[in-house]
Amino acid sequence: MDSFEMFARTDRVAEGWYWAMPSRELRKGQVKPLNLMGKELAVYRGEDGKVVALDAYCPHMGAHLAEGKVEGCEVRCFFHNWKFDASGQCTEVPAMPKPPRVKNESWPVEEKYGLIWIYTAKEVRQPVPYELELGEGEVDASLGNTFVKNCHPNVVLINAIDIQHFHTVHHIPNVFQFETSQPHPNAIHFSNLAKAPPTSWVYRFINRFYEKAITYVLTYWNGSTGTVRVGPDFLHFYIMFALRQGPGGTTQGQTVLLTQKRKGLLWRLVTPLLLWATQQVGNYFAAGDTKVFQTIKFALKTPVKADHAIVEFARAVERLTPVEWGVGTLPGSPPAESLPLRLVQGGGTP
Ligand code: FES
Ligand SMILES: [Fe+2]
Missing domain, CATH: 3.90.380.10 (Naphthalene 1,2-dioxygenase Alpha Subunit; Chain A, domain 1)
Known part of the structure; x- marks a missing residue:
């Protein structure tokens, strides 16, 4: 073994569950910023008690969503008050009768052992880590x-x-x-x-x-x-x-x-x-x-x-x-790709 693809590499993240923060540090209605292995997230707990992890930067103009506030089970961006649900879908834009079809990234979340765990891929293919003799249950x-x-x-x-x-x-x-x-x-x-x-x-x-x-x-x-x-x-x-x-x-x-x-x-x-x-x-x-x-x-x-x-x-x-996880936010990474200037389609006139 001379060069490793994954082992002890600081520029790679493996698919899986990773601890995010203690459950008790996120009360209902709270939203917090979290840098999880190079990726900036906004993590909030809705009124239903469920924890949601969204990419931190608002898909509108990039405000950090942890500056916003939780409303019910959704989070509202501080800047222009766009609102996003647990799936990251934009559900409301104050200036428009119907919100545009814009979606933020949302990551799988579980709570176990008094910790919030976040999964680094969209489709969960693994259990939250557990001790084999104790089993996967409570x-x-x-x-x-x-x-x-x-x-x-x-x-x-x-x-x-x-x-x-x-x-x-x-x-x-x-x-x-x-x-x-x-x-x-x-x-x-x-x-x-x-x-x-x-x-x-x-x-x-x-x-x-x-x-x-x-x-x-x-x-x-x-x-x-x-x-x-x-x-x-x-x-x-x-x-x-x-x-x-x-x-x-x-x-x-x-x-x-x-x-x-x-x-x-x-x-x-x-x-x-x-x-x-x-x-x-x-x-x-x-x-x-x-x-x-x-x-x-x-x-x-x-x-x-x-x-x-x-x-x-x-x-x-x-x-x-x-x-692909926090790589884009590591120091020395290339600047964000420039986007075509095209207005996002919504139900009303922006
Ligand atoms: S940047 Fe979030 S609503 Fe505009
Ligand atoms: Fe030791």
């Missing part, structure tokens, strides 16, 4: 930290499958042996198959909590959002690292803590504690490599046998589908 979740790393999301995710550095940086014995599989065309799954070597009483003690292997299971979606499953057989912890590309080759991350949905009063008390404990496990993962991520100039120059999980991951990322 789970209990809480949001952990947000963070920025000075490298590509692929590189951040590599950290959790980089077996060599477990030993050198985190001083964890080398007990990892990954089996990889592809549960979805856009996901790669790593599952540890080994137990600790029975060379000390500590390892023998640890092994008692695991029937087959020490649970360390990861699923990476779009090379961008990863779930981690750890813990003894009787209690699994689930952490999601929702990542996306940020400006200047950075990663913008949001940690999500997950557990299965359990009913009853007791669980209503225990679940927050469990999620808190999960947060501590997540913090452990996040600590330790901070400095490397500030200075790394990642290149997979000399992969060796111990790096095989990383190579598998790179191959999986190479198979992702690139989409």
